[in-house]
Amino acid sequence: MATRPLDAARIERANLWWRIGSLAPAIIILAALSIWPVFNLAYLSLADVDWVSGAAVVNFVGLQNFQELFTGEPVYWAGVRNTTVFAVCAVTLQMIFGFTMALAVRRASKLGRGLLTAIFLLPIVIPPIVIGAMWRLLLGRDFGMVNFLFSLVGLPQVDWLGDPRFALMSVIIVDVWHWTPFVFLLTLAGLESLDQEVFDAAKLDVKNRWQELRYITIPLMMPTILITLAFRMILSFKVFDEIYLLTGGGPGTATEVINFSINRVFFAQDRVGMGSAMSLVTIAGVAGMIVFANTVVRRRRKLRAEA
Amino acid sequence: MSEKTFGKYTKGTVARLLAGLSVAACLASSAVAQDAGTLRVLISQSPWLNAFVSLVDEYQAETGTKFQLDVPPFGGMVDKTRNSVRAETGSYDIININAQSLAEMYAGGFLKPLKEIDASFALPKGVVDFGGSAYWSAEKNSFDPNGELYGVPTNGNVLVLYYRSDLYEDAGLQVPKTWDDLIANAKALHNPPETYGFVARGTRESILFDFSPMLFSFGGSYFADPQQGDYSITLNNLQGLQALETFIKLNKEYGTGNPGALEQAELIQLLATGKAAQGTAVIAAVADLQDPNKSIVTDTIETALLPAGPEGKHASVAGQWMAGIPKNIPEANQQAAMKFLKWFLEKETQVAYVEAGGIPIRSDLADTALAGDPNYRFIKAFSENADVAQMNTPMKEGVRMKEVISLYLNRALIGEISAKEALNGAAQEAHDVLTAAGYKLTPPKML
Numbered sequence: 149m150a151t152r153p154l155d156a157a158r159i160e161r162a163n164l165w166w167r168i169g170s171l172a173p174a175i176i177i178l179a180a181l182s183i184w185p186v187f188n189l190a191y192l193s194l195a196d197v198d199w200v201s202g203a204a205v206v207n208f209v210g211l212q213n214f215q216e217l218f219t220g221e222p223v224y225w226a227g228v229r230n231t232t233v234f235a236v237c238a239v240t241l242q243m244i245f246g247f248t249m250a251l252a253v254r255r256a257s258k259l260g261r262g263l264l265t266a267i268f269l270l271p272i273v274i275p276p277i278v279i280g281a282m283w284r285l286l287l288g289r290d291f292g293m294v295n296f297l298f299s300l301v302g303l304p305q306v307d308w309l310g311d312p313r314f315a316l317m318s319v320i321i322v323d324v325w326h327w328t329p330f331v332f333l334l335t336l337a338g339l340e341s342l343d344q345e346v347f348d349a350a351k352l353d354v355k356n357r358w359q360e361l362r363y364i365t366i367p368l369m370m371p372t373i374l375i376t377l378a379f380r381m382i383l384s385f386k387v388f389d390e391i392y393l394l395t396g397g398g399p400g401t402a403t404e405v406i407n408f409s410i411n412r413v414f415f416a417q418d419r420v421g422m423g424s425a426m427s428l429v430t431i432a433g434v435a436g437m438i439v440f441a442n443t444v445v446r447r448r449r450k451l452r453a454e455a
Numbered sequence: 456m457s458e459k460t461f462g463k464y465t466k467g468t469v470a471r472l473l474a475g476l477s478v479a480a481c482l483a484s485s486a487v488a489q490d491a492g493t494l495r496v497l498i499s500q501s502p503w504l505n506a507f508v509s510l511v512d513e514y515q516a517e518t519g520t521k522f523q524l525d526v527p528p529f530g531g532m533v534d535k536t537r538n539s540v541r542a543e544t545g546s547y548d549i550i551n552i553n554a555q556s557l558a559e560m561y562a563g564g565f566l567k568p569l570k571e572i573d574a575s576f577a578l579p580k581g582v583v584d585f586g587g588s589a590y591w592s593a594e595k596n597s598f599d600p601n602g603e604l605y606g607v608p609t610n611g612n613v614l615v616l617y618y619r620s621d622l623y624e625d626a627g628l629q630v631p632k633t634w635d636d637l638i639a640n641a642k643a644l645h646n647p648p649e650t651y652g653f654v655a656r657g658t659r660e661s662i663l664f665d666f667s668p669m670l671f672s673f674g675g676s677y678f679a680d681p682q683q684g685d686y687s688i689t690l691n692n693l694q695g696l697q698a699l700e701t702f703i704k705l706n707k708e709y710g711t712g713n714p715g716a717l718e719q720a721e722l723i724q725l726l727a728t729g730k731a732a733q734g735t736a737v738i739a740a741v742a743d744l745q746d747p748n749k750s751i752v753t754d755t756i757e758t759a760l761l762p763a764g765p766e767g768k769h770a771s772v773a774g775q776w777m778a779g780i781p782k783n784i785p786e787a788n789q790q791a792a793m794k795f796l797k798w799f800l801e802k803e804t805q806v807a808y809v810e811a812g813g814i815p816i817r818s819d820l821a822d823t824a825l826a827g828d829p830n831y832r833f834i835k836a837f838s839e840n841a842d843v844a845q846m847n848t849p850m851k852e853g854v855r856m857k858e859v860i861s862l863y864l865n866r867a868l869i870g871e872i873s874a875k876e877a878l879n880g881a882a883q884e885a886h887d888v889l890t891a892a893g894y895k896l897t898p899p900k901m902l
Contacts, residue, residue, distance in 0.1 A: 202540070307712065399715040415534060
């Protein structure tokens with residue numbers, strides 16, 4: 149039966165309202181839970197909150213918190229430096245190990261694939277608190293398993309978590325151990341989705357597996373690699389639990405990270421204005437990173453499409 | 456399904472959902488409605504929790520008062536406390552407050568002065584007030600025994616000296632009276648990695664607490680005269696320098712080799728496993744050190760008054776917990792809370808508290824059943840240290856002060872900067888922070 153124009157318009161309008169109505173709750177919840185808190189942070193970053201006679205006194209201080217942040221919060225900037233070193237080193241190693249593991253699993257037999265996948269995924273399912281306790285037991289100076297093994301072969305004890313020269317490196321090692329499975333999982337999914345016909349066709353041109361990896365696999369995997377890299381980089385900037393449990397940010401500022409500074413200022417010191425300013429600067433930094441990664445991925449896609 | 460039916464179905468669902476939510480909300484509100492006969496207590500997960508719980512059980516059996524304990528880990532206490540006292544109606548009738556947050560709670564006006572609940576109430580003689588920290592003077596912005604009474608001590612945690620009596624006996628050593636004696640003992644007993652001569656906490660979280668008794672006993676101080684409201688920074692003077700150099704020497708030469716990373720759990724482990732011959736730790740650690748399931752030195756670990764400085768001055772540092780009654784709870788609950796706290800302070804109750812594993816808050820238990828019992832031999836050292844215990848950063852900005860100063864002390868301990876640089880840096884930054892907060896201060900003189 150043909151639909152009359154009037155009915156079609158009514159249905160169209162009803163559909164539109166239904167779409168708006170069904171999307172509205174999700175949009176409202178998203179706005180309430182993510183956009184409003186950011187606006188609230190922005191508001192608080194311009195204020196100083198004090199408590200007098202049990203009531204909050206909010207004083208508008210303009211950009212004073214930001215001025216103080218950029219000139220008088222050395223611990224936060226030590227955290228920025230350490231977080232950057234931490235993120236770059238940890239994520240680079242995770243990408244190399246994770247991708248290598250994914251290649252190994254892809255080439256393994258069916259039985260080996262299941263076994264290796266289960267083993268490789270183990271660290272990611274362990275709760276952070278257990279990881280902290282476990283690695284403290286391993287890396288502790290006097291009672292740690294690693295130093296015990298060192299002593300068996302006559303090597304000197306190393307203060308993995310308490311020596312400023314080794315503390316950040318130790319935390320990076322723990323993070324690499326913890327998060328490499330994440331990279332492994334994503335890159336394995338990417339490898340599985342590659343078209344086998346491309347590899348079959350390339351067999352005529354490539355001489356060995358290295359060439360296949362360099363000229364076929366990696367270029368095809370580049371979007372997955374970049375997305376995984378961006379994802380891990382963002383998550384690395386959020387590091388908190390491992391540092392909290394292993395070193396507490398010390399010794400000195402050797403393992404201080406951004407989130408640790410924010411937590412200390414916001415919650416321990418109750419300096420809501422400064423904590424908000426730190427949070428906003430950090431959000432801006434991470435957002436910049438996302439935009440950068442997105443731009444790179446889009447540009448690559450565009451270049452490929454043009455080619 | 457036609458569009459009309461779909462619309463009806465959706466409307467019906469929404470109506471049912473709203474009705475369900477309303478019923479759930481009503482049920483929830485009645486569930487959280489306060490039972491006037493129940494005392495709601497916020498208390499940290501800590502070694503003295505079980506002792507407190509045993510008293511709660513006893514009080515419940517005696518009076519029929521019901522209790523509801525909220526027991527977050529130490530790290531979650533401040534947030535829970537702030538959330539409750541800043542709300543229109545508080546969630547707790549009694550809040551246990553750590554020494555570090557006391558000034559914030561008192562100065563913020565969140566607690567009810569105890570004399571406004573019970574005009575006749577005063578801390579009984581024999582109850583330790585830990586450097587006057589039960590009282591607050593809004594005028595002087597400081598703890599002041601002449602100020603308003605806000606707190607009742609619930610756990611007397613002070614820093615004490617731990618030592619191994621068997622090692623002392625073997626080496627012919629005496630309990631140290633001065634820090635120099637302690638260094639001499641440490642030198643005689645230091646045999647790493649089997650035995651460390653001396654251990655103390657040196658992490659950013661704890662160093663200020665463990666360093667403070669040494670600073671005070673050397674005649675130094677963080678602030679000029681806190682009880683009179685003068686918070687001019689005095690940390691970087693000769694006494695302060697001497698104290699910090701001694702602290703670094705003790706920990707570096709006779710410690711574990713990583714003093715800047717040594718925190719409480721590891722320190723107790725070192726003492727409990729017999730790897731540390733001497734150390735400073737909170738009195739609450741005695742519970743673990745005397746527990747045969749956790750320690751191999753139960754009979755030989757002893758406690759003593761912290762050594763004196765060059766002028767013979769003894770000092771300790773107060774890390775006690777105080778119970779406060781919030782303003783934002785009904786008057787009946789305030790009365791009930793007050794009644795419990797008065798009972799808690801009684802001498803007899805305190806004896807039961809110690810027997811259950813708690814650290815007392817009275818210094819007059821020497822004539823009780825506890826005297827002479829080797830299990831409670833720590834009480835003498837507790838009382839002596841409690842008598843000379845001081846608050847280290849006794850102001851509203853105390854947590855921030857602690858963090859500023861601790862970072863410099865920790866950096867000096869790990870050798871990043873010299874003791875002099877640490878004290879000058881800490882003094883200048885602390886001065887800047889307090890000046891920005893509106894304090895009128897004399898600028899610190901640089902070393």
